[in-house]
Amino acid sequence: MNNTNYNIITKKWRPKSFKEVIGQEYIVKTICNSISLNRIHQAWLLSGIRGVGKTTISRLIAKSLNCEKCISKEPCLLCANCKDIEKGCFLDLIEIDAASKTKIEDIKEILENIQYYPIKGRFKIYLIDEAHMLSNYSFNYLLKLIEEPPQHVKFILSTTNKFKIPNTIISRCLSLNLQPLSQIELYTHLKNVLTVENIFFEQSALHLIASKSEGSVRDALNILEQAISVSYEKITYKKTIQIFGMIDENEIFHLTEALFKKNVKFIFEFLYSKKFTEIDWDNLLLEIMRLMHYMAVLKTFCIFPEKNAYMISYKQLIKKLTDQTCMQIIHSYYNILMIGRKNLSLSPNNKIGVEILLLKILYLT
Numbered sequence: 001m002n003n004t005n006y007n008i009i010t011k012k013w014r015p016k017s018f019k020e021v022i023g024q025e026y027i028v029k030t031i032c033n034s035i036s037l038n039r040i041h042q043a044w045l046l047s048g049i050r051g052v053g054k055t056t057i058s059r060l061i062a063k064s065l066n067c068e069k070c071i072s073k074e075p076c077l078l079c080a081n082c083k084d085i086e087k088g089c090f091l092d093l094i095e096i097d098a099a100s101k102t103k104i105e106d107i108k109e110i111l112e113n114i115q116y117y118p119i120k121g122r123f124k125i126y127l128i129d130e131a132h133m134l135s136n137y138s139f140n141y142l143l144k145l146i147e148e149p150p151q152h153v154k155f156i157l158s159t160t161n162k163f164k165i166p167n168t169i170i171s172r173c174l175s176l177n178l179q180p181l182s183q184i185e186l187y188t189h190l191k192n193v194l195t196v197e198n199i200f201f202e203q204s205a206l207h208l209i210a211s212k213s214e215g216s217v218r219d220a221l222n223i224l225e226q227a228i229s230v231s232y233e234k235i236t237y238k239k240t241i242q243i244f245g246m247i248d249e250n251e252i253f254h255l256t257e258a259l260f261k262k263n264v265k266f267i268f269e270f271l272y273s274k275k276f277t278e279i280d281w282d283n284l285l286l287e288i289m290r291l292m293h294y295m296a297v298l299k300t301f302c303i304f305p306e307k308n309a310y311m312i313s314y315k316q317l318i319k320k321l322t323d324q325t326c327m328q329i330i331h332s333y334y335n336i337l338m339i340g341r342k343n344l345s346l347s348p349n350n351k352i353g354v355e356i357l358l359l360k361i362l363y364l365t
Helices: 024-037 056-064 080-087 104-111 137-147 183-197 201-213 217-230 237-244 249-260 264-271 279-301 312-323 327-342 350-362
Strands: 043-046 093-097 126-130 153-159 172-175
Touching: 024 056, 024 172, 024 279, 056 080, 056 093, 056 153, 093 104, 104 137, 126 217, 126 264, 137 350, 153 279, 172 327, 183 201, 183 217, 201 217, 201 237, 217 237, 249 264, 249 350, 264 350, 279 312, 279 327, 279 350, 327 350
Parallel strands: 043 153, 043 172, 093 126, 126 153
Antiparallel strands: none
């Protein structure tokens, strides 16, 4: 069978219009209103964690402004300009990777033709990805151009670290902060993808992938792609755990419970059972810390964090364990794990580092 035309899931499911963007309703509404009212800013700054849609939304803005039909929040998607932007070959959309083009000489070379009119579109759009990586000299050079660009030029800056962008640049941009998606939003999206792709799945497997993705749509789809490759016929919870060398929710809960109840026998048996198993020890600590965070929130506010499916089937057991544990102990254990995880690379190997951390907690009076 010829698979040369296969599209990876992240590319196939990349939004082609603002209607398809998930989890960023406020951002999409702001942009669409700006376009509909013809109040189009000369420079945009999109910030947020990896994989939440910064580059995708930037390209959708480019489509809206350069669609042959008209400037619209709903570009036609059929004209040559829309198709070229979708393919990544539109001449008037200049994408700059600031991570590799940090020097002022690089930026000057790229922007030396800024005064010339667009070749095919209405606007020449400069998309600067990972803008926080630019040098101070580069930012100073950009400052005047962003403040008073030619009428045919628009700037879109995207960054995963807004705090490294100079305030002088931020104040001259329309700044939009993209939020990480909730686990429920990610789960719903993954479920929709697999339904359309006609691939069977276990709900617990999708909840696990959503949790592992930490709010990133791209990460979730990449993990899903890997899970499909391993078990195309059906994505199961068991196989998904095996892919990442993870520990399942049952073991995470009971291991955490054993720490609080000083159950030496259970922890010894757990560690021994993993002696010849390839697992992600750093992730094990992360999951225990995540559970302790839930306990701290529940202890303080008497509620679970909203819109979160993490360990959904263990809520009653978590509540019971929380009621039996004082906040001071939760904080103390969490801090030990946090510091220990930070220094995990200093251990002979991660397994030994985790074992010592768990033993330290066990014998903490």
